[in-house]
Amino acid sequence: MNKADSERMAGILQEMGYQEAENELTADLVLYNTCTIRDNAEQKVYSYLGRQALRKKTTPHLKLIVAGCVAQQEGEALLRRVPELDLVMGPQHANRLETLISQVDNGHQVVATEEHHILEDLAIARRDSQTCGWVNIIYGCNERCTYCVVPSVRGKEQSREPKAIKKEIEELAKRGFKEVTLLGQNIDAYGRDLPGISSSGRRKNTLTDLLYYIHDINGIERIRFATSHPRYFTNRLIEACANLPKICEHFHIPFQSGDNEILKKMSRGYTIEKYKKIIYQIRTLIPEASISADVIVAFPGETKKQFHNTLQVIKEIEFDQVNTAAYSPRPNTPAALWPNQLSEEVKVERLRELNLLVEETAKRRNFRYKNKIQEVLVEKINPKDPNQLMGRTRTNRLTFFPKYSSDNHLYKPGDLVKVRINQIRSFSLTGLPIE
Ligand code: SF4
CATH class of the missing domain: 2.40.50.140 (Nucleic acid-binding proteins)
Incomplete structure (x- = not known):
């Protein structure tokens, strides 16, 4: 999601006449698009900013911008910490970059972090790949997973209109792109905020409907989507993936913990049995499908037994890949305030054990190729x-x-x-x- 935002902002800068600098220490404008999903990502931003703030003393025309989730989370506080900043802008303001820069040019120090209806994607992204393109279909997230900072920094769900999405993909096809990945923090929520109920009383604009709607665009050979949420993942979606030849046989469905008690504390809204059922259904209809997931270990209060339940799920399901992380307390999230935080030592040890298992499982799984x-x-x-x-x-x-x-x-x-x-x-x- 962050990469897609970066590509859109780079596209806007290009349209404004900016060219890529050789490196960040010679650039006239530096924009850091930041991530706050874990503390170490956030800390990196401050070290980069420190170097740029020093440069500003000798290069007064330098424009210094922080965009993305750290900007949204810190807002004005970021200006107090780094007064050399010209612009602090949250992810919902990415498409407004040109307007915000013109305010800076008029001599203002700007903070743009208020809730904002995301403008339809008028910006032409400067895409890193000429083959595979990201296409945002829904911004924000209405879930309240107790460890997650995303809803507070990316705001409420905002689905794009199917027509606008189709148009963007058609444009990509014209430019020679062969693959698109539809993006959403919780992609299964797509369309909940759009009007439309079918005669059978079902919502009309679901992710499944969108897949059917965009499937036949000439030139696009492959379609992917991420990230799925087990709470809302439907059989109808699995059937669509089995029926539509361009949908790739890969599913990224985070399960986060293999223990029901922990899942409850995370407010994930499903049990591990439900998760396994989804995987079973996928493998029944699409036997060659690869499955990847995200997992967090050392969540507050996680016992050894609960951690072992997570390892057990990885062994049982045999994932193709798992993105792993040790729990990192994030600002403005309930779990960060709980007293039963685990020590760094436990986090490091559990993550190490988990990574070994993930690597072993992935290799075994790859032997099928x-x-x-x-x-x-x-x-x-x-x-x-x-x-x-x-x-x-x-x-x-x-x-x-x-x-x-x-x-x-x-x-x-x-x-x-x-x-x-x-x-x-x-x-x-x-x-x-x-x-
Ligand atoms: S669904 Fe995903 S993005 Fe939304 S709160 Fe939960 S973990 Fe965060």
Whole structure:
């Protein structure tokens, strides 16, 4: 989500005539798009800002901007901490960057963190990839997971109109993009704030309806979506993914903890049994699907037994990938105030044990690709080996292969290539093109 915001803001700067500087210490304008999901991400911002604040003394025309979730969380307080800042802007204001910069040009120090109806995406994003594009479909989140800072920094849910989303994807297809990833903090909430009830009394504008609506856009070969919430994940969605050929066989569904007591304290709104049922249904209808998840360990009060319940779920489900984190107390969240916080030592130890298991499981799972042919969408040249290309399988496995075929055909970004997999690692694959 943050990357998508960065691309939109970079697009606005480009439209305004700014060019990319060689590095941040020579730039005339520096914008940090920040993340506050965990404390260490937030602390990094302050160290970067310290260096820029010093530069401002010798480069008075330097424009210094903090955008994103730290900006939203800290607001005015950020100006007191770093008075050299020109602009502090929350994520809901990303599309207003040009207006806000013009206020700075008029001599103001600006804080834009008030609740704001997000403008339809008029900004043309400067996309890092020419093949795979992010498309926001819903901003904000109305859930109240007790550890999570997102609702307080990204505001209430705001779904984009299906027509506007389709138009953006059509534009991407015209520009040669082959894959889109639909984005939302809780993508299953898509459409809850849009009008429309069908004759059967069902909501009309759900994520499933949107998938059907955008599926046939010419030129787009693959569609993904993230992030799913087990509380709202429906069978109808799984059936749509099984029926629609462009929807990739990959599901990212965070389960956060394998223990029902902890899930309750997290206010996640489902049990681990319900979660397993979803995975079972996906694997019944789409046996080749890969499943990834997010997990938090050492949540306040988590016992050894409860932690082991999380490990057990990872063993049982055999995830393809799990993003892991030790609990980090965030400002303005209920769990941060609870007295039963666990020590750093326990956090580090549990995270280490979890990561070992995740790596082992992912590698075992990857062995199913050995000697199999996978369709890879080429994204770019491998930065570590210019003779190799890198891309992803439909199941979202990062895959490397030589850029020339055996008969000297040169592959390029945007190509869909059949690759026979011959090397397996925990989080990536290597193979040879077969056509
Ligand atoms: S659903 Fe996701 S973004 Fe929303 S509060 Fe829960 S963890 Fe945070």
